[in-house]
Amino acid sequence: MTFDINSWCELFAGKVQKTFGEKLLFIGLQGSYKREEANDDSDIDMVVILKNLTITDLDKYKSIINSMPNKEKACGFIGGENEVRNWTKSELFHLLYDTKAVYKSLENIVPHITQEDIKYALKAEATSLYHALCHSYLYDEDRKSSLEILAKQIFFILQCKYFLKNNEYIPTKNELLKNLYEADKKILELCINRHNIHNFDETQLKEAYNSLISWCSRLITSQENEAL
Numbered sequence: 001m002t003f004d005i006n007s008w009c010e011l012f013a014g015k016v017q018k019t020f021g022e023k024l025l026f027i028g029l030q031g032s033y034k035r036e037e038a039n040d041d042s043d044i045d046m047v048v049i050l051k052n053l054t055i056t057d058l059d060k061y062k063s064i065i066n067s068m069p070n071k072e073k074a075c076g077f078i079g080g081e082n083e084v085r086n087w088t089k090s091e092l093f094h095l096l097y098d099t100k101a102v103y104k105s106l107e108n109i110v111p112h113i114t115q116e117d118i119k120y121a122l123k124a125e126a127t128s129l130y131h132a133l134c135h136s137y138l139y140d141e142d143r144k145s146s147l148e149i150l151a152k153q154i155f156f157i158l159q160c161k162y163f164l165k166n167n168e169y170i171p172t173k174n175e176l177l178k179n180l181y182e183a184d185k186k187i188l189e190l191c192i193n194r195h196n197i198h199n200f201d202e203t204q205l206k207e208a209y210n211s212l213i214s215w216c217s218r219l220i221t222s223q224e225n226e227a228l
Helices: 005-023 055-067 081-085 089-097 115-139 143-150 153-166 173-178 182-192 194-199 202-221
Strands: 024-030 044-050 074-080 100-103
Touching: 005 024, 005 044, 005 055, 005 100, 044 081, 055 074, 074 081, 089 115, 089 153, 115 143, 115 153, 115 202, 143 194, 143 202, 153 173, 153 182, 153 202, 173 182, 182 194, 182 202
Parallel strands: 044 074
Antiparallel strands: 024 044, 024 100
């Protein structure tokens, strides 16, 4: 039986609305199902925003998830309005552009995001990945699995970078790949084909770490738009 994400979201939204009523501000879909890139192993990344969030709300939300078909695929987050408004600009940038509304809109929740905010988000994400890569290379026993997980972040960084240069948010990996120049294209290809990392020999693994660390370094140390 084919999994229908639209039917699942409709059932989920109905349960959440019934449970939280006027306290509910927004429901959205993110991730691979939103980008229409999902496979059988993909999670369902739902976003739920309430006026405020209590531990009792989390218990209610957990009951909703447990009542859903394919509950093992459910993922994502639930949060309060004030907390979401005060998230880092990096998180808000992706929340705004990578979320498909299922119930209501983010328009009155997410504050205005400027070009300076996105520049900061780009460097913050590159810095986070840089630190994680160095730590992984030094300390992780299973570096192949670690690099496979870390490579997922490449896509989100390149979305930021492309948006800064072109004022366009590209939602899918394959579409973004078509619009990149050679250096960034190779980096994104590593992200897209990250499941092949477990087949790398030690030389290939070292080269992949080196390429990613050097790429992050250029993004972190660039001044204004010189690296874009």
